[in-house]
Amino acid sequence: MIKIAAFSDAHFPKLVGIKELKVLRNSINNIDPDYVVIAGDxxxxxxxSFExxxxxxxxxxxxxxxxxxNHDLWVQSFEEATSLEKMEEFIEMGESFGYHMLDNKPFLEKGIGFAGTVGWYDYSFADPQFPIKDIENKILFYKGDTFAASWWNDRFYFRLKKRNPLMEMTFTEDDNFFVDSLKIPRSSREEDTYFTKLCHKHLNKSLNEIKDAKIKIAVIHHLPFEELLNIGREKTIESLFFNAFMGSKCFGELMIEKNVDICICGHTHKNFRRKIHGIxxxxxxxxxxxxxxxxI
Ligand SMILES: [Fe+2]
Ligand SMILES: [Fe+2]
Known part of the structure; x- marks a missing residue:
């Protein structure tokens, strides 16, 4: 039997602190696994923090x-780097500490193959009740008891193009946020679809490289199947709006085509197990x- 110790979404140090990291490490040691899989964020x-x-x-x-x-690829307004440069930097750091970085290449050992990617979203999971313009802006305006808004933070922190940091620093919450936030350069639909394609290409190549493995395991941060949306979550207007940013169908279709046996994913901050199309x-x-x- 093969044992995998898997987790994701520690968001260190925001969600999980240093003490809790040690607790996680102890419980991995107790499992005594054959592999450790960390599926993003x-x-x-x-x-x-990554170090x-x-x-x-x-x-x-x-x-x-x-x-x-997605959060590992965030760049702050004072940073020069793009998210792609951050990804390369984190891959290099991970490898220098002896980790196997699946966003770089797959892993194959004793008939078990792992292929992975951060994955991304191309709005194929978007709920049709929301205008595409709002989804592109990654901001939801809604009326409850009082008027409110909610947004997907990748809009500020994920970027494939270099931006003028000064433009972002002019933003304060005292300003008319809802108007001003729309003027701030933000990640666009083009960037999201481009990055989704890039991740798809990488996963395709990685799965081809492990095609002879007896057990094929795909590791992806985002969700690969529509059926996985809303599991364990209340269907609020916000959660339905955020479905657009949960993942993409293209990754699930690829996993089916390449006969993946097991998929390990994250991103929704909910634990569950489901059998989808035999995976x-x-x-x-x-x-x-x-x-x-x-x-296994
Ligand atoms: Fe997360
Ligand atoms: Fe995430």
């Missing part, structure tokens, strides 16, 4: 596989439930 995109995280699990004596998450899907992102033990 390890950090909030800070290099120092602390890597050091914490460095000593675990088995292959440790990582795919990054055993584990979402391991509810970090307060700790490490998920997957036995």
């Amino acid at each position: 390890l950090t909030e995109g800070e290099k120092e 602390t995280f890597l050091k914490e699990f460095e000593e675990i004596d088995c292959p440790k596989l990582i795919c990054l998450g 055993e899907v584990y979402n391991v992102s509810e970090i307060k439930r700790g490490i998920k033990k997957i036995e």
